[in-house]
Amino acid sequence: MLKRYFNSQQRRKVSTRMKIKKHSVLPRLSVFRSNKYMSAQIIDDKKGVTIAGARDKSAETVGTQIATAAIKAGIKKIVFDRGSYQYHGRVKQLADAARKAGLKF
Numbered sequence: 540m541l542k543r544y545f546n547s548q549q550r551r552k553v554s555t556r557m558k559i560k561k562h563s564v565l566p567r568l569s570v571f572r573s574n575k576y577m578s579a580q581i582i583d584d585k586k587g588v589t590i591a592g593a594r595d596k597s598a599e600t601v602g603t604q605i606a607t608a609a610i611k612a613g614i615k616k617i618v619f620d621r622g623s624y625q626y627h628g629r630v631k632q633l634a635d636a637a638r639k640a641g642l643k644f
Contacts, residue, residue: 552623559618560584567620568605568637568644570630572598577629579605579637581617590614598629602636610641619644 559567566583579601580592591608593601609617624630638644 548623555622556620559620563618565616565618566590566614567618568609568642569620570622570624570633572624572629577601577633579633581605581609581612581614582620598632599636602633603640606637606640606642615641615643617642617644 564585566581569580569582571578576594576596577598578592578594581590582588583590590612591605593604593608595601595604609615619634621630626634634644
């Protein structure tokens with residue numbers, strides 16, 4: 540299945556998502572980072588619904604915002620979907636801030 544994805548970034552992203560979706564029944568926290576902003580959203584793949592989202596320049600504020608929005612929606616356990624990004628730097632800061640705010644993954 541991965542042979543049709545020629546771009547290495549696409550291949551890493553698809554590989555990560557396939558592993559998450561295959562083994563998890565929990566909603567996933569999907570992360571996107573650009574040069575200027577960080578954004579995150581909680582997606583329930585069973586229902587096909589985006590539950591919560593946050594966007595800001597700081598990874599720590601995005602992590603706390605997404606965690607508080609998820610807890611208000613009644614979600615405490617999630618799966619972290621880093622996409623094609625390494626678990627390093629701003630992506631790790633976002634995850635640590637979400638953990639401090641009360642999410643478990």
